[in-house]
Amino acid sequence: METYKHILLALDFSEPDSYVIQKARHLAEMFRARLSIIHVLDNIPMPDMAYGTKIRLDENSGDDLLETEKSKLKQIGDELGVGPACRWMVWGVPGPEIVRLAEEEDIDLVIVGSHGRHGLALLLGSTANSVLHHAKCDVMAIRLPDEVTSDEPLGEIAARMSG
Secondary structure, X not given: OOOOOEEEEEEOOOOOHHHHHHHHHHHHHXXXXXXXXXXXXXXXXXXXXXXXXXXXXXXXXXXXXXXXXXXXXXXXXXXXXXXXXXXXXXXXXXXXXXXXXXXXXOOOEEEEEEOOOOHHHHHHOOHHHHHXXXXXXXXXXXXXXOOOOOOOOHHHHHHHHHO
């Protein structure tokens, strides 16, 4: 059986991200795979940029909202031991941007959180659904438990997952 070599963790900085982060960390360790992270900005205005939708993480943009998002990505990357070369922040529609990056970076597993939507929300689609149906690699949608909150320390979540 072939193992995963490069895992991409897609983050939206929502409250239950810590749960998905711990699952991704565990899988990367289990497969001895390189872990990369992506955050797609679709909810803040795009400042005047010189080119493309990729955001330079090593330069100050002068935009407070953007710098806050970059700081969150840096903190998570540092906690996971993901180097700056394996961290991406882009503007766009999350599903297609995640799929595009997965192809460009030769990702063999994408991990996304899933809220388990029903009814009309399911018909309209979600990021997890979009990635699942368009990615050329494996996709793991981590079902987000209702009780996870952003105040819960990562260690407690990891202990609950392993116990």
